[in-house]
Amino acid sequence: MSQFIDLHINNGDVVLDAGLNPVYLTDRAVIAQDIVHAILDTGLAHLLVSDRGTGVTADTQIKLKLLVEDDVRIMPGTVRIEQVSSGQWWVFADTINFGPISSSIIQTTTGAS
Numbered sequence: 001m002s003q004f005i006d007l008h009i010n011n012g013d014v015v016l017d018a019g020l021n022p023v024y025l026t027d028r029a030v031i032a033q034d035i036v037h038a039i040l041d042t043g044l045a046h047l048l049v050s051d052r053g054t055g056v057t058a059d060t061q062i063k064l065k066l067l068v069e070d071d072v073r074i075m076p077g078t079v080r081i082e083q084v085s086s087g088q089w090w091v092f093a094d095t096i097n098f099g100p101i102s103s104s105i106i107q108t109t110t111g112a113s
Helices: 027-042 044-050 055-069
Strands: 005-007 024-026 080-085 088-095 099-107
Touching: 005 027, 024 027, 027 044, 027 055, 027 088, 027 099, 044 055, 044 088, 044 099, 055 080, 055 088
Parallel strands: none
Antiparallel strands: 005 024, 080 088, 088 099
């Protein structure tokens, strides 16, 4: 039985299956989704895009790491915030009970989100 269950949200909308029923996430996927939503709610993700190549980017990454580590389901010291390509930022961490997670924080194609 799953410890965590939540609706799957994508781009602010509930994801529906072929029968137009809501899709649910469990455990590890719930934690990843919660972390991304927490990051987006702070507005810090937009600083990663708007302040490319400055010291602000490093400071923002530290603030994001601390935010993610505040989640009691995340193992402290395992959080990484990385830019995998121009405009694509990902968070990587290990959960205490469900193993590693990774999720896109922000992905842009025009340089702005």
